[in-house]
Amino acid sequence: MAYDSPEQLLVKAQSLAGFTLGELAQQYEALVPKNLLREKGWVGQFLEYLLGAESASLAQPDFPSIGVEMKTLPIDATGKPLESTYVSVVPLINLHQVQWQGSVVQQKLAHVLWIPIIAEKHIPIKERTLAMPFLWQPTTSEIQTLRSDFEETIETISMGRVDTIDARFGEILQVRPKAANNKALTECMGPDGELIMTLPRGFYIRPQFTKRILKQHFN
């Protein structure tokens, strides 16, 4: 499926609003897991399937032809985000060629289709309801903050100080582990330019920021 414009994708996404995951799964003959313990990404992958995303696990927006990234967003009944939003892995090597402009983070966050889902933990997966999807683009000021969060992270890692980065880093974009487990290590540069092994990290959007995005759109 190819979309001519972000708006066309939006219309398709909005046609799903109000349905539960169970109803949508039945329509498409998909199986809904009882819980997300072993399939944490199921909801996002199902929605990508419904909307015809093409990027699979490539490091680029889900809909490259129209430059849109799709994100499901678990919210409670009052509209508060329940989780942070994963954006991309944090590059740890060959950082000399990493620039904000053109980075995976910049490309993905340039245009996002948010799909909020009422997903309080007490609600069975099948009963979780899609709220109204919407398109979002960061303001100039938001882009500046995203960019400085990104650049400060890259600069710290370039200095060989990845070990000083934890989840307190970053105003909007935080850095947290993104790995199979805490034994899965990857290469990085140490303080003296030597190769060290460290936990893979990911960029995540803080829930306080997605909360602001939702507020702007629904107030």
Added chain:
DNA sequence: AAATGATCATAA
């Protein structure tokens, strides 16, 4: 309750 760190499935 919110924040931080840990973890699971799957594709290429």
Added chain:
DNA sequence: TTATGATCATTT
């Protein structure tokens, strides 16, 4: 192995 999709689980 590293990227995607994230949520789980423990600590503050």
